Amino acid sequence: DTGVSQDPRHKITKRGQNVTFRCDPISEHNRLYWYRQTLGQGPEFLTYFQNEAQLEKSRLLSDRFSAERPKGSFSTLEIQRTEQGDSAMYLCASSSENEKLFFGSGTQLSVL
Amino acid sequence: AQTVTQSQPEMSVQEAETVTLSCTYDTSESNYYLFWYKQPPSRQMILVIRQEAYKQQNATENRFSVNFQKAAKSFSLKISDSQLGDTAMYFCAFSGGTSYGKLTFGQGTILTVHP
Numbered sequence: 001d002t003g004v005s006q007d008p009r010h011k012i013t014k015r016g017q018n019v020t021f022r023c024d025p026i027s028e029h030n031r032l033y034w035y036r037q038t039l040g041q042g043p044e045f046l047t048y049f050q051n052e053a054q055l056e057k058s059r060l061l062s063d064r065f066s067a068e069r070p071k072g073s074f075s076t077l078e079i080q081r082t083e084q085g086d087s088a089m090y091l092c093a094s095s096s097e098n099e100k101l102f103f104g105s106g107t108q109l110s111v112l
Numbered sequence: 113a114q115t116v117t118q119s120q121p122e123m124s125v126q127e128a129e130t131v132t133l134s135c136t137y138d139t140s141e142s143n144y145y146l147f148w149y150k151q152p153p154s155r156q157m158i159l160v161i162r163q164e165a166y167k168q169q170n171a172t173e174n175r176f177s178v179n180f181q182k183a184a185k186s187f188s189l190k191i192s193d194s195q196l197g198d199t200a201m202y203f204c205a206f207s208g209g210t211s212y213g214k215l216t217f218g219q220g221t222i223l224t225v226h227p
Contacts (some may be wrong), residue, residue: 042219045216056214091157095211
C-alpha cells in the first residue's frame with residue numbers, strides 16, 4: 001500500500017486550456033474526496049464519491065469542473081476553459097466509511 | 113453552515129517546550145467530529161488527532177492532546193515536548209456526523225519550532 005497517489009504533481013497551463021488530474025486512492029477505500037487549497041488557506045471541499053457514485057458537489061464546483069470515478073477505483077478531475085482563479089493545489093483523499101482520511105500530495109495547478 | 117476559526121496566524125516555540133494552538137467553531141449540529149491536521153512543506157495533509165463531539169474525554173495521541181470545550185465551541189491543540197519535525201502549518205477541521213469526510217477547515221496556524 002503506497003498511499004494516495006496524485007498525478008501530475010505540477011501542471012502549468014494557459015488560460016482557456018483544459019486540464020485533467022488523476023487520483024489513485026488506497027485500494028480498499030470506497031470513499032474518495034477532492035479538495036482545493038489556495039495559498040495560505042485551508043482546503044475547501046469540492047466533491048466526493050462513494051464507490052463510483054458522486055454523492056455531493058460543492059457550489060465551488062462550477063460547470064467547468066467535472067469529476068468521475070468510473071469503476072470505483074481511480075478518479076479524474078477535469079477543468080475546462082481554465083481561468084487564472086483556478087490556480088490552486090488540488091488535493092485528493094480517500095477513506096473507508098467514516099474512517100480516517102488519507103490525503104495525497106496534491107496537484108499544483110498554475111494558470112498563466 | 114459550519115465555520116472554523118483559527119485566530120493565531122503564526123506561533124513559535126522552543127524545542128522541548130509546550131505550545132497550544134487555538135480553534136473555535138460554530139455549528140448547529142449535535143453530532144460532529146473535530147480534527148487537527150498537520151501540513152508540512154511537502155503539502156501532504158496528515159491527521160494529528162480526532163475528537164468525537166459525543167465523547168467528554170479529551171483525545172490524546174502521544175505528545176498531542178486536545179482541550180475540547182463543547183459549550184464554548186472551542187477545540188485547542190496542545191503539543192508537548194515540541195520537536196523540530198513539528199514545524200508545519202496546522203489546520204483545525206470540522207465534520208458533521210452525517211457527512212464524515214466533508215471537512216470544513218480553518219485558516220491555519222504556522223508553527224515554527226526553534227532549536
